[in-house]
Amino acid sequence: MDNSTVPTYRTKLFLSCNVKQHPPNIRFHVDPLFKAELRKLPWSVPISDWQYHGVSILNIKRGISRHMVIFVKAGRFSFGIKEISEEISKKEIDHYEQLLLRGIHTLVPAGFVVREEDPIPVNTPIGVQYEENFIAHTVTVLVHKVLPDSFLYSRNFRRENRRKIWDAIVRLFVQLHSNGVYWGDASLANTLIKFEKREVPFLGMQTILIAYLSDAETVEIRPRLSKSMREADLNFFFESMDWINEDLLASGVVRDAVGTEEDKLYMRERYDLLYNVERKKKKFEQQTSFNIDKFLGSISNPAYVDQFLKHIEEHKWYLSERAQREYTLAEATGDWYKTIFVPICELFRAEHIPELFKGKTAAELYIEIMNNKYYLSQQVGNDIGMVAAMRDYAERFGAEERHLSLLEKLAGNMLKILGLKESMLLK
Numbered sequence: 001m002d003n004s005t006v007p008t009y010r011t012k013l014f015l016s017c018n019v020k021q022h023p024p025n026i027r028f029h030v031d032p033l034f035k036a037e038l039r040k041l042p043w044s045v046p047i048s049d050w051q052y053h054g055v056s057i058l059n060i061k062r063g064i065s066r067h068m069v070i071f072v073k074a075g076r077f078s079f080g081i082k083e084i085s086e087e088i089s090k091k092e093i094d095h096y097e098q099l100l101l102r103g104i105h106t107l108v109p110a111g112f113v114v115r116e117e118d119p120i121p122v123n124t125p126i127g128v129q130y131e132e133n134f135i136a137h138t139v140t141v142l143v144h145k146v147l148p149d150s151f152l153y154s155r156n157f158r159r160e161n162r163r164k165i166w167d168a169i170v171r172l173f174v175q176l177h178s179n180g181v182y183w184g185d186a187s188l189a190n191t192l193i194k195f196e197k198r199e200v201p202f203l204g205m206q207t208i209l210i211a212y213l214s215d216a217e218t219v220e221i222r223p224r225l226s227k228s229m230r231e232a233d234l235n236f237f238f239e240s241m242d243w244i245n246e247d248l249l250a251s252g253v254v255r256d257a258v259g260t261e262e263d264k265l266y267m268r269e270r271y272d273l274l275y276n277v278e279r280k281k282k283k284f285e286q287q288t289s290f291n292i293d294k295f296l297g298s299i300s301n302p303a304y305v306d307q308f309l310k311h312i313e314e315h316k317w318y319l320s321e322r323a324q325r326e327y328t329l330a331e332a333t334g335d336w337y338k339t340i341f342v343p344i345c346e347l348f349r350a351e352h353i354p355e356l357f358k359g360k361t362a363a364e365l366y367i368e369i370m371n372n373k374y375y376l377s378q379q380v381g382n383d384i385g386m387v388a389a390m391r392d393y394a395e396r397f398g399a400e401e402r403h404l405s406l407l408e409k410l411a412g413n414m415l416k417i418l419g420l421k422e423s424m425l426l427k
Contacts, residue, residue, distance in 0.1 A: 024118075029090070030111025030139065037075035038139065043115055047083055047137065058142070071142055078142035079110060086114050086136035088217055093138060095216035102179040105172060106213040107140040143212060146192040164209050165193060166263060170270045172211040173237075177230050178278040184218030186233045187240030201297040202345040202362035203354055234271060238264045273300065280305040288312065288333040295337060297361035304367045311370060312336050341366065344386075356394060369393050 026043045028035060042053040047070050051057050058071040058078060068083040084092070089112040096109035114137075119130035169191060176183055183190075192212040200206045213219075241259025280302050281292050292299060292308070299305060316332030327335075345362040348354060357365055373389030 025116040027114040027116070028111070029093075030113065031109075034077060034079075034110040034139070034141075037077055038079075038110065038113065041072070041074055043113055043137075046135075047081055060142075077110075078144070080107070080140045080142050082138045082140075084136055084138055084217075086112070086134045089114075089136035089138045092216045092219075095219040095221070096140065098221055099181065099213065099216065099219070102175075102181070104175045104179060104181065104213065105210055106216065107143060110139040110141055112139060113137045143192060143194065143214075146194040146212065162263065163266060165211075166267045167270060168193060168209040168211040169237075170267055170274060172213060173234065173271055174274045174278050176213070177225050177233070177275065178282070180222045180224050182220040182222065182225055182229050183213065183233050183236075184220060185215060186237040188237075188244050189240065190215040200361065201295060202349050203297070204349070230275075234268065238267075273302065276302040277305065284309060287329055289330045290333045290337070292363070296341070296363040299361070299363055299367075301364075304364065307367050307370065308363075315340065353394075357397065368397075 024044050028038065030038050041055060042050060045053060046068075048068055050070065050072065056073040058073055060071045069080065071078065071080050082089075093109045093112050096106055099106040100108070115135045117133040117135060120133045122129050122131050172191070173183075173186070175181075190213065192214045194210050194212060195207055196210050197205050198208045200208075238259065241264065244259070277299055281299070284305050285291055287309070292305070296308070312329065312333050315336040316327050316329060319327045319332055319335060345366060348362060348365060354360060354362065354365065360368070369386065369390050372393045373384060373386055376389055376392060377383045
């Protein structure tokens with residue numbers, strides 16, 4: 001961001017009675033990557049008139065906004081441009097940058113552009129004075145193929161698909177709050193929904209629904225958020241669901257309510273669950289220097305984090321006994337990941353096992369089979385082994401008769417990974 005000419009943000013009064021009309025002065029505070037394209041736009045006139053000045057205006061559906069907003073194509077890029085005060089524009093761009101540095105899904109800022117209009121005459125007891133008249137524009141890079149609230153919530157969705165949307169929004173809230181970010185204006189109108197292709201560990205490319213924060217004016221970034229601030233963000237968002245219902249009703253759109261009490265309860269329960277997962281994952285990473293999301297995949301149950309840690313601690317004990325020296329937890333985690341988790345998950349993928357358990361990540365599948373192994377072993381009074389646990393889990397929760405030959409092949413390959421101990425357990 002080019003901040004070399006950022007002004008001091010305070011109002012000035014000019015003691016002059018004869019202010020001449022001058023062409024407006026334009027100040028650019030934009031990333032050099034976008035400067036060439038942005039300099040070609042007609043900033044000397046209001047953005048509401050750009051359609052009459054040869055600008056390629058994009059016809060994109062958008063939500064309700066308190067400010068004038070347009071979308072334009074300029075050279076290599078497409079931009080969203082919002083007219084606003086200079087102080088707020090500068091703050092909003094800074095917020096976007098900080099959110100992105102924290103890995104939060106939000107808009108990419110291009111910068112802000114300021115037009116200095118002729119001063120505004122103000123009558124005062126000592127005569128006419130002139131106040132600065134600066135009009136600023138927050139410029140963001142357009143996110144393609146997103147679904148704004150005005151389009152998305154005018155459609156009826158089945159309960160399952162509605163919950164996929166709520167899940168995406170809940171994940172955004174968890175991202176924000178676990179990073180000390182208070183949204184402040186959390187609403188459906190300030191949220192974009194997008195289908196994205198993402199690489200999921202051991203499952204390959206998957207289409208995932210992602211929620212983006214699309215307005216950062218009111219964002220506050222703190223070392224941590226109190227429970228009351230997190231609650232306030234959620235409650236404000238739930239109110240916005242009611243506003244959407246009222247807006248749709250007033251515009252004559254006939255559909256089911258966007259946000260029912262059942263929807264709100266679902267979102268709150270999912271939020272509590274995933275926020276707890278996030279807290280546990282952060283603690284896990286501090287202990288092991290290992291990022292679960294990056295290497296294992298997403299987890300939706302906080303108990304699974306505990307299960308991973310317990311399994312790694314057992315592996316740490318095994319390595320230490322074998323080597324006659326104490327392994328660190330970080331060393332044991334790396335070895336467990338390389339010699340146990342990766343080979344088994346690659347085997348799952350090669351044999352298309354995740355296809356038998358739609359919606360499960362490799363991490364969740366691994367833990368659920370491990371849990372099944374524990375409970376079955378408790379019932380019979382001895383360790384039944386991973387292979388037997390996998391067979392039982394597949395037969396009860398995913399596999400049909402035609403998958404039995406696949407499972408037999410999988411069992412044989414798993415024995416090669418887990419070694420002689422597992423083969424003894426099958427006898």
